[in-house]
Amino acid sequence: MQWRARLIVNGAIATAIAANVLWACGTSPENTDGGTDASDAALDRKTLPDVSVDSDAAVTGPAHLADTGLYSDFSSRTLAPGIITYVPRYPLWSDGADKKRYLLLPPSTKIDTTDIDNWAFPIGTKVWKEFDVGTTVVETRLLWKVNDTEWWEVAYAWTADGTDAVAEPDGGVNALGTTHDIPSQQDCNACHSNVRDVLIGVSALQLGATDGDGTLAKLAAAGVLTTNPSSSTFDVPGTGATKDALGYLHGNCGQCHNSDWAAPALQNQTAMRLRLSVKDAVAETTPVYKTATCLVMKHLVPPNVTLALVPGSPVESGIAARMSRRDPNQMPPVCTKAVDDAGVATVSAWIASIDGGTNPCDASAD
Numbered sequence: 001m002q003w004r005a006r007l008i009v010n011g012a013i014a015t016a017i018a019a020n021v022l023w024a025c026g027t028s029p030e031n032t033d034g035g036t037d038a039s040d041a042a043l044d045r046k047t048l049p050d051v052s053v054d055s056d057a058a059v060t061g062p063a064h065l066a067d068t069g070l071y072s073d074f075s076s077r078t079l080a081p082g083i084i085t086y087v088p089r090y091p092l093w094s095d096g097a098d099k100k101r102y103l104l105l106p107p108s109t110k111i112d113t114t115d116i117d118n119w120a121f122p123i124g125t126k127v128w129k130e131f132d133v134g135t136t137v138v139e140t141r142l143l144w145k146v147n148d149t150e151w152w153e154v155a156y157a158w159t160a161d162g163t164d165a166v167a168e169p170d171g172g173v174n175a176l177g178t179t180h181d182i183p184s185q186q187d188c189n190a191c192h193s194n195v196r197d198v199l200i201g202v203s204a205l206q207l208g209a210t211d212g213d214g215t216l217a218k219l220a221a222a223g224v225l226t227t228n229p230s231s232s233t234f235d236v237p238g239t240g241a242t243k244d245a246l247g248y249l250h251g252n253c254g255q256c257h258n259s260d261w262a263a264p265a266l267q268n269q270t271a272m273r274l275r276l277s278v279k280d281a282v283a284e285t286t287p288v289y290k291t292a293t294c295l296v297m298k299h300l301v302p303p304n305v306t307l308a309l310v311p312g313s314p315v316e317s318g319i320a321a322r323m324s325r326r327d328p329n330q331m332p333p334v335c336t337k338a339v340d341d342a343g344v345a346t347v348s349a350w351i352a353s354i355d356g357g358t359n360p361c362d363a364s365a366d
Helices: 185-192 215-221 240-253 287-292 318-323 341-353
Strands: 006-009 071-073 098-104 126-133 136-147 150-158 165-167 296-301 305-307
Touching (some): 136 185, 240 341, 296 318, 305 318
Antiparallel strands (some): 098 126, 126 136, 150 165, 296 305
């Protein structure tokens, strides 16, 4: 079996992506990239070479987390020089797991921030995300830009004694006896395939919030941004539940529901835009309000929810309804088996606060 990185050409996905991805973490969908099927003989991951690129764009990567460059000393978990820790203001819900995030830029390189909302990263960029369930470290995911068009995306599963973490391209379920599932490479691709250059939480809005950890200012001060932002802080518009809900939707849904929704891979997706820009200053004029309000969804949410956002009515709004369930109609569609009750409450409170008048989505009321 050959592991393949995701291929990107001019910011668009070149490898086919299912139109309505409903893979569950830990499953192994049928191979569609032309490589050897996952049912082939078991892979001896301990003998995999370091990253290499051949003529047909296939890439492989380190079999062990210890060899990825995260640590200068793996046994003591000493981080390598140059590692940047960061915390996105609106993190992706991961069934309550604790997460640690690490970024490494190659020496003398810069992030292309010409478009402040859509960063492009230098070749060699690496980002890791460690998942802890209680006191158990279960996995560490790696995204590594290996050339202009490809990223190596894989999760490393930790052993029970914590002495090793081994790449699992096909993912796994209930890691180390927890309820946490490790994503396959296809699962990674499902979430990271619809933004300019793979990374989701490394952005001006996520790292520059006024109540964030100040990473945006640190990156600017370090001289690693091609264009320094007009401010070291950016905030989500609105106050209270509105601000919290828009930020939550940006961090949890905007990686797919964004301005690229019309791409061929997303044609089966409801055309609402939940990703924010640093330029958004007024909540009511954001794409969220403009595109989701009274929008007829492409997928009925049983028993009878048909509209994405009904002002004043969370129970009639598909956004809240899909967040509230864990089945083929759920959102996010992958890598979560538990409803984020706090997130649902936040989004529902926001929807309830929107004054749409009587019968807000009834065209005959105009």
